[in-house]
Amino acid sequence: MMDNRKQYEEQGYVIYRHVLDDALMREAQEHVLHLMKLRPDLPPEKFEHVLFPDDPFFVRLTGDERLLDIVESYIGPDIALFGAHYFCKMPYTGQAVLWHQDGSYWPLDPMEVVTLWLAVDESTRENGCLRVIPRSHKLALQTMGASTGVPNVLDSEIDPSFVNEAEAVDIELNPGDVEVHHPNIIHGSEANRSPKRRCGLAIRYISTRTRILWDKWPTFVLRGEAVPGVNAYLDRPSYVEGKHMSFRGAERWAQRKEFRP
Numbered sequence: 511m512m513d514n515r516k517q518y519e520e521q522g523y524v525i526y527r528h529v530l531d532d533a534l535m536r537e538a539q540e541h542v543l544h545l546m547k548l549r550p551d552l553p554p555e556k557f558e559h560v561l562f563p564d565d566p567f568f569v570r571l572t573g574d575e576r577l578l579d580i581v582e583s584y585i586g587p588d589i590a591l592f593g594a595h596y597f598c599k600m601p602y603t604g605q606a607v608l609w610h611q612d613g614s615y616w617p618l619d620p621m622e623v624v625t626l627w628l629a630v631d632e633s634t635r636e637n638g639c640l641r642v643i644p645r646s647h648k649l650a651l652q653t654m655g656a657s658t659g660v661p662n663v664l665d666s667e668i669d670p671s672f673v674n675e676a677e678a679v680d681i682e683l684n685p686g687d688v689e690v691h692h693p694n695i696i697h698g699s700e701a702n703r704s705p706k707r708r709c710g711l712a713i714r715y716i717s718t719r720t721r722i723l724w725d726k727w728p729t730f731v732l733r734g735e736a737v738p739g740v741n742a743y744l745d746r747p748s749y750v751e752g753k754h755m756s757f758r759g760a761e762r763w764a765q766r767k768e769f770r771p
Contacts, residue, residue: 514690515583522647522695525681526688529576530628535685537757538630541567542598542709544755554598554709555605555663559591563728566749566763568594572713573732577626580690581715581733584624588718588734590743592616592623592727596630597663597699598709599638604702606638606660608667612714613693614651617723623716625691629683630709637708638700640681640689643673647692661701668696683710 517524545557552561562568572591581589597607613621633639654666673696681689691697702708716722718737722729731743747754749763 518584518690518692521644523642523644523681523689523691523697525683526580526690527684528686529580529688530574530686532686533758534571534574535630537567538571538628538711539685539709541571541755541757542596542630545596553605554596554600557596557598559594560728563744564747565754566747566760567755567757569730569732569746570757570759570763571711573730577628577688577713578715578733580626580688581624584690585622585715585717586734588737589732590716590718590720590736590741591730591732592618592714592716592720592722593729594711594713596709596711598630599699599702599707601637601705601707602703604638604708605663606701607663607699608657609643609670609673609696609698610654610664610666610668611649611651611694611696612691614654614668616693616714618716619721619723620719621693622720623693623714625693626713626715627681627683627689627691628711628713629685629687629689630711631685631707633681633683633708633710634704634706635680635682635700637704637706638702639683639708640699640710641678641697642681642689642691643677643696644679646672646696647694649694649696651694667698672696
């Protein structure tokens with residue numbers, strides 16, 4: 511963990527291989543298909559956590575102990591889910607994510623947050639993998655400007671003068687691999703012009719010391735303890751057969767008998 515933490519501090523990102531097992535990643539792929547059927551009105555790039563707070567598998571996946579073990583090494587043992595976003599780029603049509611800093615969008619005080627980018631599908635240069643500018647996390651957070659000249663997921667980007675694309679690193683991942691990055695690092699991804707889908711789940715974890723400045727923001731405590739008076743947290747959703755996607759261990763969620771996934 512020390513070597514990973516050192517790279518994170520020096521470069522702003524680090525990669526962990528083979529974090530989650532193949533069976534769970536197949537369930538995550540099924541979850542994306544489930545969401546596509548549930549919300550056919552939305553492009554798959556727009557599947558954000560605010561759409562499904564009553565989704566046991568979503569909380570089970572983002573609260574996996576193997577992910578939380580990584581998170582704890584960056585922000586400590588009291589961990590809450592701030593948000594998550596499936597960036598699911600369909601073949602040939604999946605949109606780009608222009609260069610940006612995550613923290614510029616987030617109303618967090620203090621900014622004790624880390625992003626884990628979980629590869630749901632194989633992520634390659636050809637299908638629009640995540641790209642980062644190493645060491646750019648040392649730049650202060652900038653205001654993101656509107657950008658609609660080309661189709662893109664966020665409709666915004668950082669001032670191009672802050673970006674040296676010659677320094678960009680392509681983050682190629684297999685399902686179950688995880689990339690961790692700093693809220694200030696400049697990153698993005700190209701459009702998917704390949705015949706292969708590219709889906710990743712960007713999960714944003716905060717310390718429970720961090721206050722969310724948006725009202726009624728759906729969030730869960732995933733490990734440790736909440737700090738009284740800081741945020742309001744939701745109860746974990748119960749699994750209801752026929753309503754929710756089935757997954758391994760769903761029966762333990764039927765009555766919320768266990769706090770842990």
